[in-house]
Amino acid sequence: xxxxxxxxxxxxxxxxxxxxxxxxxxxxxxxxxxxxxxxxxxxxxxxxxxxxxxxxxxxxxxxxxxxxxxxxxxxxxxxxxxxxxxxxxxxxxxxxxxxxxxxxxxxxxxxxxxxxxxxxxxxxxxxxxxxxxxxxxxxxxxxxxxxxxxxxxxxxxxxxxxxxxxxxxxxxxxxxxxxxxxxxxxxxxxxxxxxxxxxxxxxxxxxxxxxxxxxxxxxxxx
Amino acid sequence: xxxxxxxxxxxxxxxxxxxxxxxxxxxxxxxxxxxxxxxxxxxxxxxxxxxxxxxxxxxxxxxxxxxxxxxxxxxxxxxxxxxxxxxxxxxxxxxxxxxxxxxxxxxxxxxxxxxxxxxxxxxxxxxxxxxxxxxxxxxxxxxxxxxxxxxxxxxxxxxxxxxxxxxxxxxxxxxxxxxxxxxxxxxxxxxxxxxxxxxxxxxxxxxxxxxxxxxxxxxxxx
Numbered sequence: 001x002x003x004x005x006x007x008x009x010x011x012x013x014x015x016x017x018x019x020x021x022x023x024x025x026x027x028x029x030x031x032x033x034x035x036x037x038x039x040x041x042x043x044x045x046x047x048x049x050x051x052x053x054x055x056x057x058x059x060x061x062x063x064x065x066x067x068x069x070x071x072x073x074x075x076x077x078x079x080x081x082x083x084x085x086x087x088x089x090x091x092x093x094x095x096x097x098x099x100x101x102x103x104x105x106x107x108x109x110x111x112x113x114x115x116x117x118x119x120x121x122x123x124x125x126x127x128x129x130x131x132x133x134x135x136x137x138x139x140x141x142x143x144x145x146x147x148x149x150x151x152x153x154x155x156x157x158x159x160x161x162x163x164x165x166x167x168x169x170x171x172x173x174x175x176x177x178x179x180x181x182x183x184x185x186x187x188x189x190x191x192x193x194x195x196x197x198x199x200x201x202x203x204x205x206x207x208x209x210x211x212x213x214x215x216x217x218x219x220x221x222x
Numbered sequence: 223x224x225x226x227x228x229x230x231x232x233x234x235x236x237x238x239x240x241x242x243x244x245x246x247x248x249x250x251x252x253x254x255x256x257x258x259x260x261x262x263x264x265x266x267x268x269x270x271x272x273x274x275x276x277x278x279x280x281x282x283x284x285x286x287x288x289x290x291x292x293x294x295x296x297x298x299x300x301x302x303x304x305x306x307x308x309x310x311x312x313x314x315x316x317x318x319x320x321x322x323x324x325x326x327x328x329x330x331x332x333x334x335x336x337x338x339x340x341x342x343x344x345x346x347x348x349x350x351x352x353x354x355x356x357x358x359x360x361x362x363x364x365x366x367x368x369x370x371x372x373x374x375x376x377x378x379x380x381x382x383x384x385x386x387x388x389x390x391x392x393x394x395x396x397x398x399x400x401x402x403x404x405x406x407x408x409x410x411x412x413x414x415x416x417x418x419x420x421x422x423x424x425x426x427x428x429x430x431x432x433x434x435x436x437x438x439x440x441x442x443x444x
Contacts, residue, residue: 070371146341
């Protein structure tokens with residue numbers, strides 16, 4: 001009976017994810033699921049890169065959290081549409097909650113939608129939200145053993161971003177070791193190093209995003 | 223039906239947790255559940271404090287992880303009994319897995335057992351393992367908004383440890399703000415600041431542990 005219920009949960013989620021993806025495809029919106037542990041620096045990455053995209057893409061964000069609207073307030077300050085999705089203690093976003101968020105966004109006037117998932121390196125990776133791409137984030141302050149210890153976070157990523165790299169002199173983080181582990185878990189994903197506090201590595205992230213989005217209809221809108 | 227199944231899962235866990243606690247009580251072992259996100263510094267805290275306890279308490283560790291025996295190897299190097307509990311992708315420890323771990327430990331010859339939970343700031347907090355005390359860990363590299371955003375991690379803690387405090391000059395972490403949030407969520411827990419890399423704050427942690435453990439039978443053993 002337990003297996004049957006789990007199947008139902010995933011089936012319901014997968015149905016909603018398929019509907020989300022169809023809606024996004026119809027509207028020509030590229031959707032990215034942004035995953036990582038608590039404090040990996042997901043919101044800081046969005047704060048750093050969204051201004052660089054503003055001339056080329058119309059961006060919006062769905063912010064997933066257990067509690068508070070702190071992250072939505074940070075995105076709102078950038079002047080892009082944002083909806084805070086609260087899981088009320090739940091450990092991951094699901095496609096049904098994302099579906100409700102989509103209804104609150106002007107997604108017919110968007111090119112790129114980020115969904116920032118709940119800060120948790122495990123559970124969110126198991127739930128398809130209807131996204132087209134996944135970006136997985138690891139703060140180097142977490143330690144260089146974390147790729148091997150949390151393979152689920154990285155195995156399906158299209159891009160892996162190592163954040164807070166300015167902390168390297170204060171840590172013994174071994175970039176070569178973590179890169180070897182990441183390559184073993186996911187040979188395909190590109191790996192970027194960033195320092196959101198001083199914008200280092202944000203240009204390559206912006207370039208990656210521009211090259212992985214559908215052609216924008218922004219030119220014709222202007 | 224979904225609710226019924228969840229009830230069964232928790233009921234089964236709670237039954238095993240009660241058995242674990244009875245076993246630990248009978249053997250006069252104090253058990254601490256160590257909780258925190260991935261990379262919060264839980265293993266480093268154990269590495270720093272266990273040597274300070276060696277003269278007073280007989281310590282063992284159950285290490286919870288999704289994958290690898292990296293953490294158990296670090297504890298083994300301290301010369302204390304350790305068992306690695308692997309969840310195979312599961313996002314938290316449960317009392318049944320802990321029960322299996324207890325069978326592998328000389329718990330009749332122990333005073334203090336640490337259970338280091340899976341690195342996840344959400345799910346582990348919902349599962350009683352049979353412990354007597356909880357210590358919740360937050361790395362200041364995660365950011366000072368994390369107490370408000372992850373209240374579930376802190377609300378039932380007996381002690382809250384802020385780790386990696388040597389990174390403060392490289393961050394804008396506001397100790398007053400996070401302390402206010404923690405006090406609101408959990409007015410009772412003591413709060414310590416540590417820097418495991420240079421042992422700062424580890425003496426107070428050792429003192430807290432000694433004062434919260436049952437009287438050791440170590441003297442009579444010697």
